[in-house]
Amino acid sequence: MNDAHEPLSARIPADIEQPDKIMYGLTGRQVAILGTTAVVTVSVFMAAAPVLPVPIVVGLCFPLVAAGCSLALGRRDGMSLDRFALAALEHLRRRRTLVCAPEGVSEPPAWCQVRGRLPGPLRFPVRAIRQDGVMELDGGGTAALVRAGTISLGLRTAAEQTALVGFFGRWLNSLESPVQIVVQARPVDLSELTDRVVEAASGLPHPALRQAAEGHAAYLAELGTSRNLLVREVLIVLRDQPATPGTGRRGRGRARQASAVIVARRAVDTVRALTGFGVTAQALDADECVRVLSEAFSPSQTRPFPAADLDQPVTGDHTTEGPQT
Incomplete structure (x- = not known):
């Protein structure tokens, strides 16, 4: 209520953890990704333009621009594509087979030839x-x-x-x-x-x-x-x-x-x-x-x-x- 006893209201976003927009409706991560994409694209264009025809240079730069814009602006299952890509890389890097080994999984001896990757320790919280x-x-x-x-x-x-x-x-x-x-x-x-x-x-x-x-x-x-x-x-x-x-x-x-x-x-x-x-x-x-x-x-x-x-x-x-x- 204000001094005139009129009800006041304020809009609260449903996602209270939504990151702040700092420029043109973009978050800091999006601005950083787009800025990096622009720098890389300009560098490739300046390096390839003197030695290659313009259509070929544009064809080389287009995938970089598309990938950068997709990572910055795209979303998958409510998650930005850059975070989704990092999570996918982390998932691929982890070991698929986990065993109960609190002391850790020891490396095999030098004479033992192991095919594939060793199992990882199961970390139960x-x-x-x-x-x-x-x-x-x-x-x-x-x-x-x-x-x-x-x-x-x-x-x-x-x-x-x-x-x-x-x-x-x-x-x-x-x-x-x-x-x-x-x-x-x-x-x-x-x-x-x-x-x-x-x-x-x-x-x-x-x-x-x-x-x-x-x-x-x-x-x-x-x-x-x-x-x-x-x-x-x-x-x-x-x-x-x-x-x-x-x-x-x-x-x-x-x-x-x-x-x-x-x-x-x-x-x-x-x-x-x-x-x-x-x-x-x-x-x-x-x-x-x-x-x-x-x-x-x-x-x-x-x-x-x-x-x-x-x-x-x-x-x-x-x-x-x-x-x-």
Whole structure:
């Protein structure tokens, strides 16, 4: 509000990490790439013009100009082409086969002829997992995992949708450290669930109930063989990096302990905030964190269908290929 009590508004870009534009709507990286391209192109033109015809010189300079403009102005998957090219080069430079070797992979003896490249050491960022679920990371940082459910906005009224979006926005604005929201989809196996339904059907008191249960089990068996079923899991990763890691073993231990307390408190606050607007949330303990990290190494491995909570409504977390039901 200004002195005349008139509402004021300001435009905030959706990408708050967007780099600043310094010249003609271009960022510093774009200006540097275009400037380098111009210098190289002019140098090639001045060196080749006295000895070659002009059309041939233009043909030599055109690929340089096209490559420079593409790197500076082009984008791929939301990333500028220069960063994408650097990431591709880094990916090609890395070794494809990684092994668990904390001490490093030793070079073979001189008499041994090795074909191809040696495997590289697997660098796992998690050093240890505490009983409360706080993970100790390399570099003195800590992290915690929160499993969150989902809600269906399509089944809510316009006022309820506005309130839920406002709740979620206030939670995002309350964050004081980087947070990662991971949505995983994994293949699911219904055979165990089908066996439980068949086993429970025999103990039902009425023949109609037994017939309905057996029909449902047959439907589950047919569904598991005819569809590619997926189960979805939403994880929130909370991290904390101590500003002063401390000196000496005791100092680093105290800094890591303080960081673990902070990230555990943030996990509790996240669960409380998400529960406040109807999203089921739970901070994962050590066993659940181990399960999540283990499944991350085998994303295509089929897992049993999770047991349903009879006290919670069905929200559509478990989806199949195609439209959600």
